[in-house]
Amino acid sequence: MIWRDPSGRTLADYPHPSVAVDVAVLTVADDRLCVLLHEGRALPGTFLRIDETLRAAALRVLRDRAGVTGEEPRQLAVFDDPERDDRGRVLSVAHVDLVPVERLDSPLTPVDDLPPLAFDHTAIVDAAVAWARDAYAALPDPRGLVGPDFTLLELQRVHEAVLGRPLPKDTFRRRMQEHLIDTGTLSRGSVGKPARVFRRAPREYE
Amino acid sequence: MIWRDPSGRTLADYPHPSVAVDVAVLTVADDRLCVLLHEGRALPGTFLRIDETLRAAALRVLRDRAGVTGEEPRQLAVFDDPERDDRGRVLSVAHVDLVPVERLDSPLTPVDDLPPLAFDHTAIVDAAVAWARDAYAALPDPRGLVGPDFTLLELQRVHEAVLGRPLPKDTFRRRMQEHLIDTGTLSRGSVGKPARVFRRAPREYE
DNA sequence: CCAATAGTGTCTGTAAGACAGTATTTC
């Protein structure tokens, strides 16, 4: 049963824009926040299929173009400048995901040292970075870039990389501690006093 | 010059979803945060035309369906459940705008007393309310629901309506004061000490 | 012992909320 409007036309009889899904895959590599770029100049993306959710399309991009599965893409915004794509009228629903660097094989570029990107992908990366910084402001590594077990120093390095600035050691400890569980083990790493090993506390829902 | 893919097809040869634009028009009426509903059960909306920006479509909705012009719709998110619209595959790009009640003539419904709405419009209203509450957390009436001149009590009533909870009077004053300019005049209203009349300070960009 | 890293105690400044006080108007 196909819906028709008063003039007998279906929705498909009206011209409408194409919808793309682009994903800014962020990670921390060498203590720097990086983004995965295709051919060094564009975010991975695809066209949304007609019976597919945005989430499914974003996961398909992650699988086919970045080689990762089981991630958690988040919608950022729709980019809709009519001139943004010279192939025609294409809306892009931008997404972001934070993925541990070990699960990526494609080339990465630090976000504070981006080359000019195709389309409006620079703006998408900016929005993705802003989202990531917000997510990492209060909670310990919410997207699991380290872990599952880690020392506070390891956690702090990841947060500093995402936020792009150094953090005070003592305040960072105190802010994170309530969200961490002490595993009881000690890191037997290099020189210095061994550090306690923590794990993220299960998220609390009030 | 029309772009064609390697098999000679244009973008329009692939089936793609329709794109709708729905707008949650919020206002404060009788000290309550309200939303404008069409026929008491749906947000005003339209289909995005192929050469139109989302902002233009949202403004068109505001003009044609809510009778207001010159507003500032903000994009919230894309709602994309494949079953959300039984006329076919329709994505909705949800928007929010806050408009002074004097400029609206359509019927309003308090957001904490909503009837069941069509499609997924309840979720859109929820997102719109969350956006408005965030916007009104720190700054005095950023969308100009009162004004341009107002007393602190008038300002506080609007904030309480948007946030849906009472605010402590003294803390509210102190938080807002740095963003306000004293006009020098006094409100010669009813009983009680006359209140100073303020105006929003121009936004500061750091 | 020294170097290096881990972890804590304490001080200062800021801001929110609670509370109560003072100030100025209408009636």
Next chain:
DNA sequence: GAAATACTGTCTTACAGACACTATTGG
């Protein structure tokens, strides 16, 4: 003067940042 509203002073609490100190390892 009473009632109502406007405004302010101050106390407590909480938390961030700064700073310095103690603790525990390898060499």
